[in-house]
Amino acid sequence: MSYETIRFELDGPVATITLNRPEVLNAMGGGMTRELLDAANRANDDSDVRAIIITGEGRGFCSGADISRGTGSFQESRTDAAIRPDGTIDYEHPEVIEGSGIFVERFFTLDKPVIAAINGPCAGLGASLPLTMDIRLASETAHFNFLFARRGMLPECASTWFLPRLVGVSKALEWCYTGRRVGMDEAREAGLVNAVYPADELMPAAKALAMEIAQNSAPVSVTLLRHMMWRGLGLDHPLKAHKVESWGAWHRSRGPDSGEGVKSFFEKRAPDFPMRVPADMPDFFPWWDDSAIWQRRS
Numbered sequence: 614m615s616y617e618t619i620r621f622e623l624d625g626p627v628a629t630i631t632l633n634r635p636e637v638l639n640a641m642g643g644g645m646t647r648e649l650l651d652a653a654n655r656a657n658d659d660s661d662v663r664a665i666i667i668t669g670e671g672r673g674f675c676s677g678a679d680i681s682r683g684t685g686s687f688q689e690s691r692t693d694a695a696i697r698p699d700g701t702i703d704y705e706h707p708e709v710i711e712g713s714g715i716f717v718e719r720f721f722t723l724d725k726p727v728i729a730a731i732n733g734p735c736a737g738l739g740a741s742l743p744l745t746m747d748i749r750l751a752s753e754t755a756h757f758n759f760l761f762a763r764r765g766m767l768p769e770c771a772s773t774w775f776l777p778r779l780v781g782v783s784k785a786l787e788w789c790y791t792g793r794r795v796g797m798d799e800a801r802e803a804g805l806v807n808a809v810y811p812a813d814e815l816m817p818a819a820k821a822l823a824m825e826i827a828q829n830s831a832p833v834s835v836t837l838l839r840h841m842m843w844r845g846l847g848l849d850h851p852l853k854a855h856k857v858e859s860w861g862a863w864h865r866s867r868g869p870d871s872g873e874g875v876k877s878f879f880e881k882r883a884p885d886f887p888m889r890v891p892a893d894m895p896d897f898f899p900w901w902d903d904s905a906i907w908q909r910r911s
Contacts, residue, residue: 618645620670621652626663626827627820628656628725635671641738642679646712650719657723660889663827663835665723666819667746668730674755677737713738713770720745721843724836724890726826730819731755731806741770744779747839748822749806751797752815757805760792778846780805831870831886833893837861844901857900864895 620631630652632639639645656662669675695706720727729743731751736758743749759776761768768776768789776785780803788795797809810818826835841861845854865871870886877884 614648614651616648616652618643619648619652621655623662624820625824626661627666627823628652628659628662628664629666629668629820630656632667632669632675635669635673637679638673638676638734639669639671639739640676640679646715650715653719653723657725660832660892662725663830663832664823665725665727666730666816666823667727667743668816668819669732669735671733672754673733673739674729674731674735675739675742676734677739711769713741716742717745717771724839726823726835726839728819728823730815732812732815734758736760737764738769741768741772741775744772744775745770750815750819750822751800751806751809752812753797753809754812755797755809757788757795757800758792759789759795762789763792779803828883831865831874831884831888832890833868833870833886833888833895834865836890836894837865837898840899840901860897860900861895864897868893 616633618632618634620629620633622629622631630649632645632649634640634643634645653665656665692708695703695708697703726748727746729746729749731743731749733752733754734756735743737760740757740759759768759772773785776789779785780788784803795805797806800806801809808818841854841857845857848854868888870888873884873886
């Protein structure tokens with residue numbers, strides 16, 4: 614697939630996806646949704662890719678949904694298909710389901726670590742999108758605006774799930790109630806971003822972090838860790854997390870990766886882990902959709 618609204622670049626084991634509509638601060642439109650998802654799938658399916666970076670071109674990360682159509686921007690794509698003949702609303706109708714859920718589903722289920730390199734302002738959907746990613750690094754020129762209520766709308770991209778888990782419910786509500794600008798000092802203090810850099814140092818820092826993961830950590834371990842951490846947020850007891858850890862430790866300890874990890878340590882060299890994703894994932898993966906597994910191993 615050729616891209617018109619993004620760039621996709623490979624640098625060894627690191628894939629970089631750049632939102633590339635700088636004339637509108639990379640607002641989500643013009644086919645960007647389709648292209649971003651295609652690039653994410655492409656990186657995820659490439660066994661040589663160990664980490665993904667997502668950033669924006671120009672002075673903004675993403676200004677949110679494209680509202681260039683003015684006051685009709687939020688209504689134009691909606692029809693009355695979800696309204697039943699008696700006037701009630703079918704809230705399960707596809708027409709009702711907000712479109713950004715496609716990002717949640719894709720980024721939440723990725724098998725590769727995702728680093729958001731937030732190079733500039735992000736607002737609305739543009740502020741919600743990086744919440745679905747694993748690590749957020751930001752430029753000093755960046756800021757967040759969760760301004761849904763200021764537009765008479767509500768949060769999207771499951772930000773009501775992600776944001777309280779990242780910064781706490783009180784801070785999340787404050788930011789969403791007011792829709793005010795959140796600077797990088799406040800974002801870092803609240804835990805929304807991991808680190809803040811001068812603008813010209815952001816991408817080198819993101820690439821260095823991605824390469825550190827790619828060169829030193831076993832791909833199968835990284836994939837398992839990503840799902841164990843994110844999906845563990847929904848578990849109702851810590852022993853369920855311990856159970857998955859036990860399954861993983863059993864399989865990892867009996868594969869060649871663990872031997873290479875120890876050997877490379879004693880030989881004082883970078884490891885060369887032989888196991889790959891998805892070919893060498895353990896047989897219990899994915900575990901979260903199989904209730905029989907929980908019952909069988911409970």
